[in-house]
Amino acid sequence: MKNFLALLLTLFLGYMIMTSLAANDLFPDQGAADVTTRVSQKYIDRSVNGDVGEVIFGQATNLESGPANIVTAIVADYRSFDTLGEVTVLFVSSLGVALLLGGPKQKRLELNFHPNFMLRVGSRALFGIILMTGIYIAIHGHLTPGGGFPGGTMIASSMLLLYLADDEFRAKIKGFKMLESAAGSAYVLIGLAGLFLGSYFLENLLGNGILGDLLSAGMIPIIYVLIGLKVGSEISGVIDNFLTEEGV
Amino acid sequence: MTLINFVEIGISVLLILLAFLAINSKTLIKSVMFLSSLSMLAVIGFVLLKAPDVAVTEAVIGSGLVTSLFVFTLLAVRKVGKKA
Numbered sequence: 316m317k318n319f320l321a322l323l324l325t326l327f328l329g330y331m332i333m334t335s336l337a338a339n340d341l342f343p344d345q346g347a348a349d350v351t352t353r354v355s356q357k358y359i360d361r362s363v364n365g366d367v368g369e370v371i372f373g374q375a376t377n378l379e380s381g382p383a384n385i386v387t388a389i390v391a392d393y394r395s396f397d398t399l400g401e402v403t404v405l406f407v408s409s410l411g412v413a414l415l416l417g418g419p420k421q422k423r424l425e426l427n428f429h430p431n432f433m434l435r436v437g438s439r440a441l442f443g444i445i446l447m448t449g450i451y452i453a454i455h456g457h458l459t460p461g462g463g464f465p466g467g468t469m470i471a472s473s474m475l476l477l478y479l480a481d482d483e484f485r486a487k488i489k490g491f492k493m494l495e496s497a498a499g500s501a502y503v504l505i506g507l508a509g510l511f512l513g514s515y516f517l518e519n520l521l522g523n524g525i526l527g528d529l530l531s532a533g534m535i536p537i538i539y540v541l542i543g544l545k546v547g548s549e550i551s552g553v554i555d556n557f558l559t560e561e562g563v
Numbered sequence: 564m565t566l567i568n569f570v571e572i573g574i575s576v577l578l579i580l581l582a583f584l585a586i587n588s589k590t591l592i593k594s595v596m597f598l599s600s601l602s603m604l605a606v607i608g609f610v611l612l613k614a615p616d617v618a619v620t621e622a623v624i625g626s627g628l629v630t631s632l633f634v635f636t637l638l639a640v641r642k643v644g645k646k647a
Contacts, residue, residue, distance in 0.1 A: 386616045426638045452619070460615035468623045475631055550628070557632065 358389055373527045381523035381532030382457035390462070391535050391542075395517040399502060402545060406499060409549045412556050421555075422562035423482060430480050438480030445473035453543030457532045463539040467546025474551040478558050488555050491548040498545035505534060505541075567611070574608050595633045602626040 336342045350356055357363050361370055361378045369375075372383060380388040390398055430438075446469075452459075453466030477484050509518030521533030530536075578601060585597035602625030609618035 384616075424639055426635065428635075428638055461619045462616070465616075465619040465623050468620070468628060472623060472627045472631075475628065479631060479635065554632075558635065 358393065359385055361388070363393065370526065373525065375526040376523065378523055378526060381519070381526065382535050383527045383531075384457055384459065384462075386460070387457045387462055387532075387535060387539065391457070391538050392519060392532075395506075395538065398542070399506065399517070402499065402502065402542060405546060405549055406495075409553050412553050416556040416559075418561045420562045421485075421559040423485060424558050424560045426482065429482060435481050438476050442473050442477055445476065446470060449473060449543070449547065453540055453547075454536065455529070456539035456543070457535045458527065458529065463542030464546055466539075466543040467548075468550060470543065470547030471550035471554060474547075475554050478554060485559070486551060486555060488552060491551050491555075495545055495548040495552070498541045498548070502538060502541050502545070505538060571608075571611055574604055574611070578604055578608065591637055592634070595630060595637065598633075599626050599630040602629075 361367055361380050364379055367378055370378065380392045382388045382392065449466045449469030449472075451466075452461035452469060453463055456462030456466065474486055477486070506517040509520060510516045512518075513520055519533040519535065523533055524531035581597050581601040581604065585594050585601060588594040588597060602621060605625065606618045606622045609615070609621060
């Protein structure tokens with residue numbers, strides 16, 4: 316009876332949403348919207364500050380934003396300041412976890428689970444592959460889907476694999492903390508360099524190069540690799556805090 | 564209606580079904596497994612919607628990190644429960 320009422324309520328709410336969207340000017344039918352007048356078209360054409368002509372992959376140079384991946388162009392170039400805030404949010408959350416669960420003398424949490432030899436060796440072999448995939452995704456963030464955040468999380472999940480497959484293992488967490496602070500400070504320093512050497516915060520000071528090259532888009536790959544390192548080490552620290560407890 | 568439309572409809576129905584199962588399972592470990600498969604299907608959905616960026620993130624976080632953390636939290640909780 317309770318489930319039936321819940322189903323009825325859900326169907327009613329779904330019907331309400333459907334009817335309110337059906338005759339709404341803000342949500343036109345598929346194909347009816349004029350996309351060329353939207354803001355997104357300006358980002359795709361790289362013509363926010365003025366028309367730059369046709370954007371051709373592998374040929375275009377000196378665009379106002381270099382990355383071939385439009386999502387990266389928005390996240391790490393047009394809206395880079397927002398990304399700095401996002402990274403700060405992640406930093407604050409990992410700080411909170413460390414304050415609640417961290418302590419001076421930590422040892423591994425005793426789980427009712429003891430991996431055997433095969434699992435330990437197999438996970439060591441897989442660790443390298445996952446780590447390299449994460450680094451690849453972070454480095455190619457300006458060309459292919461992905462980037463700093465998924466790449467960093469992949470690096471952290473390779474650390475998680477090592478933690479789960481060996482109940483004695485602990486990473487050198489101090490190194491991770493150093494790496495995290497260095498990467499975070501470098502991001503802010505790049506922003507300040509743009510402010511003092513150029514004209515605004517996080518300005519792209521290096522040349523953009525040819526659209527689609529690995530060494531293109533100026534500062535964007537550097538920033539995305541820094542974000543990848545920061546996110547990876549931060550989430551590894553959170554995982555370490557989750558899987559350790561205070562020893563005696 | 565092309566084949567891809569039918570695939571999309573199938574994935575949407577399966578997503579709702581898996582979400583229902585994840586909420587209503589009797590044991591917690593089954594809930595976690597259904598949640599993980601839900602994330603995996605959501606990845607396919609994102610790829611069909613031409614959002615590979617979101618798909619990569621969902622694959623790593625949804626079905627990788629969150630699932631393993633949930634499973635090991637369940638292991639830890641069960642052990643403490645036995646002691647008491």
